[in-house]
Amino acid sequence: MTDSPASPAPLADPHLVYDPLAADGPKDVVILGSTGSIGTQAIDLVLRNPGRFRVTALSAxxxxxxxxAEQAHRLRVxxxxxxxxxxxxxxxxxxxxRYGTGEPLPExxxxxxxxxxxxxSDCHTVLNGITGSIGLAPTLAALEAGRTLALANKESLIVGGPLVKALAKPGQIxxxxxxxxxxxxxxxxxxRADVRKLVVTASGGPFRGRSKAQLANVTVEDALAHPTWAMGPVITINSATLVNKGLEVIEAHLLYDIPFDRIEVVVHPQSYVHSMVEFTDGSTIAQATPPDMRGPIAIGLGWPERVPDAAPAFxxxxxxxxxxFPLDNEAFPSVNLARHVGQLAGTAPAVFNAAxxxxxxxxxxxxxxxxxIMETVTRVVEEHGTPVAGTSLTVSDVLEAETWARARARELTAKTATAEARA
Known part of the structure; x- marks a missing residue:
């Protein structure tokens, strides 16, 4: 496999470092979604490494x-x-x-x-830990302002892929x-020329091994009982349907410019190997740690340096x-549907995510x-038809597609609920 001259550069490349504001002392960091799972773990990492990082702003x-308020006071943002x-x-x-009298409050x-x-705002790195496609505008703002973007908000890349790619400089994400x-x-x-395929691992979620029929009557409590990760409710349910893995396939395609037919998903219940790269000589390089998000957060904030003791080791x-184990695409059709919308590109991923x-x-x-969930999402995607695609895609196109998809999903859900009530 060789790269053609016209092949686009990947958004994320470990061999490139985007560091326009390199300076001695701690990196100034902005944390978006600070009270969520990613944000609270990022703050834990920062507080344990005051000589490396300094938080200047928080959002939630x-x-x-x-x-x-407690976070703002401890970090003095x-x-x-x-x-x-x-x-x-x-x-x-x-x-x-928190601050008491006589002490100025943050803006x-x-x-x-x-x-x-x-x-x-003025900083070195923006950690986008917001959940959902509402993270798109902050992602674009950070890139346009020239900040290094530590991206945990996968939805912003998925729904705004061409927009993000148009702004991001090599090594900026x-x-x-x-x-x-x-x-x-x-x-x-x-x-890059020696990469044969990417292998994305999935824990299988709480319903690994169940058939589609066995999933018919599972409860919200069942879906929230993830076996290896402690996450917010939306991403935990996305892990139960494996929609999260489908989104990650699209994200991998956009980040590394690898075709969808060379991105494989395998089920790995222990969640020790977080993903792998197979090279053309037959070698496979796997990255493994116990399940803990502080390791990936440390990579996002510290790269190209590693943060000592960021997370537990084996x-x-x-x-x-x-x-x-191989993925059961019949019980969990979300990954194949995600591949389909990823190949359609344009507004199709936004419709998939919003629905x-x-x-x-x-x-x-x-x-x-x-x-x-997936039956309704599939129907919304099918009804969407031909997406707005290519360089003509705008933020307005994405927002319009999302608005339509949300409204249509609510309509279909209401009809389903009415039909079930009559039955």
């Missing part, structure tokens, strides 16, 4: 203002942002309680554009997903068994059965 949706304007008064009061930004504003951080590290072992003196977000919420509230 505003549902956990007490935690956000300049700016705190909340997406919900109605959360600003409670945040200001929580900050006053407070509130509203749907607050995270986008801090993403473009460092992936933070455990699978893509693993691929990133494994790719450092060779050159005790190789103890026996262990690592298993790998899924609506269906996951319907499942969480009891309005949709588990198998109904």
């Amino acid at each position: 949706n505003g549902s956990r203002v007490a935690l956000l 300049r700016t705190v942002a909340v997406a919900r304007e109605d959360a600003a008064p409670a945040l200001r009061e929580a900050l006053r309680e 407070i930004l509130a509203g749907p554009d607050a995270a986008t504003e801090v993403a473009a 460092i992936p933070v997903d455990s699978e893509h951080a693993a691929l990133f590290q494994a790719l450092a072992a060779g050159i 005790d190789w003196s103890k026996a262990s068994t690592w298993e790998f 899924n977000e609506e269906c996951v919420e319907a499942f969480r509230t009891g309005a949709l059965a588990f198998n109904g």
Whole structure:
């Protein structure tokens, strides 16, 4: 396999370092989604490495203002942002309680554009740990402002692929997903022309080994019982349907410019091997650690340097068994559907992601059965037809496609609920 001169460069390349603001002392970091799973673990890493990192701004949706105020006080940030304007008064009061009298409070930004504003603020690295496609605008803002982007918000790349690729400079994006951080590290072992395929691992989620029929009556509690990872509810349910793995296949294609037919998914229940790269000489390089997101976060914030003791290591003196199984595409059709929308490109991934977000919420509230998630998403994708694609794609196109997909998913979900009630 050789690269043609016209072949586009990958977005994420471990051999390239984008560092326009290199300087002595700690890296200034902005954390988006600071009260979520990625954000809280990133802050733990920063607090354990004060000589390496300094957080200048935080953003969150505003549902956990007490935690956000505590984080701001401990980190002594300049700016705190909340997406919900109605959360600003409670945040200001929580900050006053933390800071006390006579101590200046950080700047407070509130509203749907607050995270986008801090993403473009003066810093070295922006960690985008927001969940969902609302992370697209902050991703684009960070790239346009010239910041290194530690990307945990896979949805922003998936729904806005061409827009992100048009802005990102070589080496500017460092992936933070455990699978893509693993691929990133494994790719450092060779050159792009020698890559045969990427192997993305999946734990299989809580329903590994079950047939489609056996999934018909699973509950929300069942879906949230992930066997190896502790994550937020949306991503945990996405892991149960394996939609998360489908999104990761699209993300791997966009990050590393590897065709979809050379990106394989295998089930690895232990979640020790986070992904692998197979090279043309038959060698496979695997990246392995115990399940812990602080390792990938440290890669995102610290690359090209590694952060000592960022996460636990294996005790190789103890026996262990690592298993790998093929993916059951009949019980979990989400990965093949993701490949399809990824190949369609344009607005198709945005439609897939938006419809899924609506269906996951319907499942969480009891309005949709588990198998109904992918059945509904598939129908929305089919009805979408030919997507807007290519260099003509705009942010407005993405938002319009998402709005339609969400509305159509809600319509279909309501019809399903009505039909089930009548039955």
